[in-house]
Amino acid sequence: MASAIRADLACSRFWPAFGHTTSEGERRVLQPWFGEAKLGIFVHWGIYSVDGVPESWSFFDGTVPYDRYMAQLDGFTAARYEPTAWADLFVRAGARYAVLTAKHHDGVALWDTAANDLSVVGRTPAGRDLVAPYVDALRARGVKVGLYYSHVDWSHPDYATVRPPGQDPAERGNPYSMPAAEDESSERWANFLGFHRAQVRELLERFRPDLLWFDGEWERGPEQWRTAELARDIAELSPHTVVNGRLTGHGDYATPEQGIPVQPPAKEWELCLTVNDSWGYQPQDTRHKSPRRLVRIFAETIGGGGNLLLDVGPKEDGTLRPEQTERLEALGEWIGRHTEAVYGTVRGLPHGHFYGPSTLAAGRRTLYLFLFDRPNEYVVLRGVRNAVRSVRVLGTDVEVRHERVGGLGDVPGWEYVHLTDDHLDPLCTVLALELDGALDLYGAHTRD
Incomplete structure (x- = not known):
């Protein structure tokens, strides 16, 4: 070496x-x-x-x-x-x-x-x-x-x-x-x-x-x-x-x-x-x-x-x-x-969709988000066309509140996931987002 x-x-x-x-x-x-x-x-x-x-x-x-x-x-x-x-x-x-x-x-x-x-x-x-x-x-x-x-x-x-x-x-x-x-x-x-x-x-x-x-x-x-x-x-x-x-x-x-x-x-x-x-x-x-x-x-x-x-x-x-x-x-x-988010997964989202790393289950219907820092009320997921059916905190299996805000036509809104300190892992918190289908990402489009 x-x-x-x-x-x-x-x-x-x-x-x-x-x-x-x-x-x-x-x-x-x-x-x-x-x-x-x-x-x-x-x-x-x-x-x-x-x-x-x-x-x-x-x-x-x-x-x-x-x-x-x-x-x-x-x-x-x-x-x-x-x-x-x-x-x-x-x-x-x-x-x-x-x-x-x-x-x-x-x-x-x-x-x-x-x-x-x-x-x-x-x-x-x-x-x-x-x-x-x-x-x-x-x-x-x-x-x-x-x-x-x-x-x-x-x-x-x-x-x-x-x-x-x-x-x-x-x-x-x-x-x-x-x-x-x-x-x-x-x-x-x-x-x-x-x-x-x-x-x-x-x-x-x-x-x-x-x-x-x-x-x-x-x-x-x-x-x-x-x-x-x-x-x-x-x-x-x-x-x-x-x-x-x-x-x-x-x-x-x-x-x-x-x-x-x-x-x-x-x-x-x-x-x-x-x-x-x-x-x-x-x-x-x-x-x-x-x-x-x-x-x-x-x-x-x-x-x-x-x-x-x-x-x-x-x-x-x-x-x-x-x-x-x-x-x-x-x-x-x-x-x-957090085994579920590690083994049997593939590389996650490209940069810009979430401020942190992520992985995807093999079927691309479950998205795992890794949170290193203490969130201020919520974390945000961007550019995902799929509806999010549920959000779980791995290690506890507690479901947390989430909501889609904004969006217009083909442009998806932001997915807000609300967390409290009680949900956090001392080393790194992992969220499991169940999607309504295989992950579908929004590309870079602008309106003139």
């Missing part, structure tokens, strides 16, 4: 073409579960949790010497790792999938890879495959399995051997990712791609993930990564696996980070968001987002047709900070009170 100092790039960088193609002109349809999931949990766990330093970026940026960073291998124990407890927590949070960092940019694999010897199995006190029990625990609870895999590998000796197209050889850049002019080697790059493909194949064949979450594609062009070839391999080996958009040109959905797009993508997408400010465990980072803020971000995301992939960072022993567990449980409690 992008480091905190790269947050300004994160939301503009990842808007690739959609539609995972398996052959020329053929488009693979995204698995239906992804659009229906609404919430996933991202887990950034690796040796960087020993000292609590930024994952991979800390040595790449020179904050921590590489040798000291890799010395964390000796302190990574996973001594209290209980994937069943993780899975139970994710279910309580309302998540339908989870994504674990099987390998970050530092190259340390969490499974017993045969492609090299840099894994927690042979190089850390943990001494075992950590991916397999995670996969088993999720599947036992009906949670879809996601695995994160970084294309880049700043520890591999053959990685920094070619530069992206158009880069001046005189501008070497970071030595972990770019070669000196005299060290360029297409042969060594081919060796690296062989290693890369071997690890991807291991993940697909051993774990059969429902989702493969790539990262790091920005350091090379798609021709250098040979993404078309990789997409075909994935489709052949594991055709059910969803692939994110960082398999450039062949991904199934977009992955903005740390900020909701003002204009949501028309296609499938997922917001990647940290519970605090860090992806992995960093003990000094106590800026955990409040439950109210997380609920708001979640509602805005699903209202725009996306999923929220909410990130936590376990400690080296495999336990989560209480603050992060509490946030997930609070989000899950709110979802539990």
